[in-house]
Amino acid sequence: MGTAFRWLFRIAVGLVVLSLGAVALVYYFASRSLPDYSGTFEVAGISAPVEIVRDNADVPHIFGATDDDVYYALGFAHAQDRFWQMLTLRRTAQGRLSELFGARTLSTDVLLRRLDIYGAATASVAVQDEYALSALEAYAAGVNAWITEVNAGARGRGAPEMWLFNHAIAPWQPADSLAIAKIMALQLTTNFQDEVLRARLSLALPSERVEDLMPATPGAGLAALPEYAALVPNAPATSFAEADHPEYGPLSPINPPSLGGASNAWAASVSRSATGSTLLANDPHLGLTAPSIWYLAQLELQSGGVIGATVPGMPNILTGRSADLGWGITTTYVDDVDLYQEEVNPANADQYRGPDGWEEFVQRETIINVAGAAPVTINLQWSANGPVLPPEQFGLPYIRPPGHVTTANWTGLSREDTSVAAGLDLMRAHSVEEGQRALSRFVAPPTTVTLADRNNIALQVAGVLPRRDADHQSRGRLPTLGYIEENRWQGTFPYGENPSFNDPAGGILGNTNNKITDRPFPEHLAFHWGDTQRVQRWEFLMQEREVHTRDSFIEAQLDTISQAARNLLPLIGADLWFTGEAAPDGTPERQRQEALALLAEWNGEMNEHLPEPLIYAAWLRALQNRLIEDELGPFAAEFPHVEPLFIERVFRDIGGAAVWCDVQQSAPVESCTDLSRMALDDALVWIGEHYGQDLQSLRWGDAHVARHDHQVMGNVPILSWFVNIRQSTSGGDFTLNRGLTPGTGEHPFANVHAAAYRGVYDFADPDSSVFVISTGQSGHPLSRHYDDLGDLWRRGEYIPMSLDAGLARAAATGIIRLEPAD
Template sequence: MFKSYPLISRVILVVLLPLLVILIYGVNHLQASLPPLKGQLKAPWLSANVKVYRDQNGVVYLDGSDDQDIFFATGVVHAQDRMWQLELQKRMAQGRLSEVLGRDALGSDIWIRSLGIYGAAEQAWQNLSPEAKKSVTAYVAGINYWIAQQTVYPAEFTLLDIKPQQWQEIDTIAWVKMFALNLAGNMNDEIRNYIAAQSLPEKQLTQLFGDITSKFSIAQYSEFNQQPTLVALENVMRRNSQLQKQFNFGGQYVGSNAWVISGKHSKDNMPILANDPHLGLQIPSYWYALSQQGEHLSAKGMGLVGTPLIIFGQNDHISWGGTNMMADVQDLYFETLNINQKGLYESGSSWQPLGERIEIIEVRADTPELLNKRIKPVKINVRTTERGPLISDIKQSMMHPVSLKWTGLDPDDTSYEAFFKLNYANNWSSFENALSFLVAPALNMLYADTEGNIGYAGAGRIPIRAVGEGVIPLPAGRVNTDWAGYIPYQQMPKLYNPESGIIVSANDGLLFDSYPYFISHAFAPSYRSQRISDLIKNPERLLTAKDMMSIQGDTLDLEVKKLLPLAQQIQPQNEHQRQALELLKSWSGNMSADSQAPSIFIVWQREIRKLLLKDELAGFWNQQGQLDILQDIASTLPLTTVVELLQHPQWCVDSATNSSSDNCQQLINKAFKKALQVLSNQLGEDIAGWNWGELQHTEYAHTPFSHIRVLDGLFERRAPAGGSIHSVNVAASYYDKSQGFVQNFGAGMRQIIVMGDPEQHFYMNSTGQSGNPISEHYDDMVMKFSRVEFERFDAEPSQLAYVELIAGD
């Protein structure tokens, strides 16, 4: 062969063979970055030995006689399995990603530094009890112990030519704040509302936003209604969007599903709790499956990497799960600066000095570094008022800068304490007491115990506003628009052993019916909670964990029924359209991956939105930033609103022809025709090949290598996806011409707990237990998760192989 094909032989010998040798050497070298599975390791920090068991999925079971030793061992296994994730999270919370990722991460760093996440974490640390602090200190010691033990680190460190830095106690508290930031998006809503109120006529506002429009009044704030203000708000929104796109932070209806049923509905005659938190999707997952057995600590479930605690799970007495309350805990304010004396802002009848600090951000040179100039450190001046940081300063200073007030920046934050105490709670009273320490995020927490009780408690600080309901930015200074305090914890919503024996939470407002305090205007529609309740209540038999699994995998979208009747009015023009229409007309709304109807419906409604809203909205602004924001409003309108707009012919007029004959039915027909063209181009002419799972896939993005060709295939993972934004099995996706619909938001893990039975604690992580790409557990749960399969915690881990951490020198 080599004589016959000399060119191929040269390529093999000169290029491919050396690459293969390097690859084999690299993989063998990186094997040393994996955790040991047997043997002993000396750990002088410990007071007594700890056994580290690992099952066939790489899930860890820690067994020791001292709780602090267990927290230390948790730090060890987190570092063993998720070292790059820890490094990334630490740098993200400190605003130091640019040091390793370069100028692409600079916007994120500026934003996090402007918010003052790390400084707020330093303040929060001072408020923790000695016991809570000890747990963090032990965890940090465990992480740093493993960093010091290792000479070979995961591939990301090699490729970026860096080494992991020591973890600090504040890093853990800062990550709790980042978790809270991930769940708080109210400032984005205020910006959207304000720009919409500035840009659109009142009639259109009412049709788009409904009753809430009455709270958009901005006439009395005319001095702030200027172009620099809009530009500043656009910049804030752009920074938020950058964080969301780069790191899958935030998103629409960021939340979860959780429900609990009492023993009267259960075949085992005991409560069953189910939970699947929804966040931006990534590899590795935010979550880490873990069992901890110490002197007093006996918890298992899903921990959050960066903390030593089980965030959602169970101990020997109770189980707990949670969802995002969707509470409005962020407000924006227009501040007034003193034009005669620099550095003062208006506060009531006086002028107060701005808080100021200089932040210096080191930025790595572009790749290849040898061929590019060193980038000078970026210096930013962060200013604050009594309400919070001036977040408009990220781009420019102005006469009326915008400040942010957010519960997550409260100096007396004790949120870590709440999660710490939850792990030790043994009844409803101690569960409630633990949650009284929660500041941010605001959560709906569900409860079950071994005595057969179930309950729900709202937790986290919810502001009581002196003026308004946090719908748009308000002026600060002259008028009292500040917060008047928080809803007292004793008056937060609660349920205990309801007569129905069922509690469902899915980010909607149903648990707050008749509640006297304002919580939010950003609740998710009730489609998911309604579907969950229907599936629980309808069976004429007692329910099992298997039934809960089926519910978590349910892909019926109840919102579909709002628009689907319009398909009945379409007259097919050819056989292709007739086949597609027949599929829609006989379709139940199930967004299953192996069905063609979801593909037709989703693309059709997308085309309706584009035709319906592009002309009506595009004529009312000149700035691209405002255009982007209002187009975002259009793309996320509920289908009920879309259907209502289709009842008004003025929304259906084509601006190119200005013809009233181009009515709404013609628009619907045109959108349907265009949808079939899009699908034919994307998936081919044969409708049988238009399965939703072919058009939509889940993307588990890796930071930073999903953004680098060749490396993306090594680090990123994908799977076919069913579901939609309103199905119980949530799938929120964006459209890409080359890829179809890319799901970047959904359940990050699933968990089902049958109380009183250690054999029935089921779970599945979305990617795998490890964050190390050469580990077999890096992605071994991806397809299992896609198929809604489950593993269970081992009730007898002592039968597994283990590594023993040996105390003493």
């Protein structure tokens, strides 16, 4: 017995030692790719020595003799910190993810190949001006210098992920940076999905009911929606089965419509500023990831220093400031996509119907290599309207007539895209007027840029806007037949006709993705805008003070009052509050009364420490589900996100929308009060199952956890503990401090889409400006800079945003010197 015990003990000790040894070995190899932020590197491609000064937050401050040398060093720094992220973004644009990740990313590759994102980027290299092309080449050379250093210096393959997905690395090219810009544009449009959803609804519901669920933003210039079946004869019979979504797979740049882009930006003129100069705040909203998509940097150019947020892979400061000019970006929500059903010649599959007869598709084959499976060959096709989309994606089988294929026209597919060049011009502008001129060459995505110099402010829509015929059958809101000339784009509007607002009389301007123009179709920008709620709170906060300061702008950025909650609770609870006698303890009725009592005293603040936000969010989610499930069946899953305008239309019975409250499958006629009561009970049951029965002890932050997931290793057991970042957060779907929730799945109220960058710029004292990102600068999970800024971001804190070279050097934690190689 003793012998057996000794052997078991020895085996156990041996296993522990082997496990510790394996962990130590993994740590050793992973740590080899941790960059050293001090040292001298001899590199080819620079004209003179360059310094990369890292501060305590790992923000690089780059000083060089020429602009090209500075862009070179930015490429070097990006590659040091975000090597894997850059390579993955490039593979996404190229449609080559499946070479590493196998069949699970095949649908993403197919879509990107069919759109030919990388081909459009490659073609766009030829139209860059001399400065932009030189900057792109210098940036690429800097990235390649780090790749050379990784290969020659045994630096752990450059990133720990490379040990799991090792592959040959092609040199960085200018087209790679342009392609990443196009991937960003694709992330910020949901018009592909919106058109298909609206068409699917139109096949089964009257147009007024479609308008209830997918409402056009209220205001002048709205259009009645035609029936899709009338636009596209022989469309498939109604099918409300829930579609699977290969386009939302791992690493896909396509977002569900409910998780589209959003952002805030606002500025105060001298007359509304307590500081004696202008103020500007910006917080772009994107999906949360680890690391963040954003990377902070300062570039000391010949025209002066610029500082702000970059995207690794691109040489631009996308949002930030110089000493003289600041700029903030928000998604404009322009309808920049039209889908077409193209009739294929039944006698010749290489032809489609055009306005004057059969025309030839432009075609070529492409091969997608798939790890662990046979290569896949697909035939790429283009009509005059654009590329043929993958037949199975976006729910297209539900709306495509037999004998047709679906094509897309999108401004982001331009092969003469000078958006990056426009951004480089903006970085060297010194006034609002110069900034607006610089933006004239911006193409996609259509972006609302808020500008401020020391004396002036402006809001400028940048980007190419499609011109539609006044007789377009769906006005761009539904797919149409591609051969009808009136449905095709009639070119684009000149930049001078893009909306712009300079120095308004009220001294304040800004954008929360709200509707900014009432121009009627076809001069309009869109029928659907990204926000109808946050803008109401923003207006109140801006008018609450006669003058503003940097601190009041920070307070507005961090505001967590939900105007949607304030608007909707009086509607859905009007006939429930304080009605009936007190119910016995422990009954569902008593819990309902307790929940209503809590909400009655609540001011709409989505604070992580309060119970009311969780009760409210669960109630609204259950209510929308009850309203639409009996009409839509499984298709209701396509609308996981609460739409305040829909709830308001129903409870105010706008256009007869109260009909949604009656459950069609039941004999009684339910009122909206009945459904509201049942939805509250549903919500309380759900809360009890997940968070307990004691309503007073609930915390919104327990449900509203910010999920910064690593896009590749975030779902790998054990590794996910090291690479994913979790934080309890305040805010919600419709707060200025936005924390958008998915509305479905295991964690329906998780914070998955938020302000991953915040910046506030004060031109009375520019070096008192501040900024922060949602994780840290490094993409390496073993680096202390992987998540060090995340705690500041969660608490609503910032770091200094100074262009002072002396301060940067005085606070340096590391200095890299790039020396020209002999």
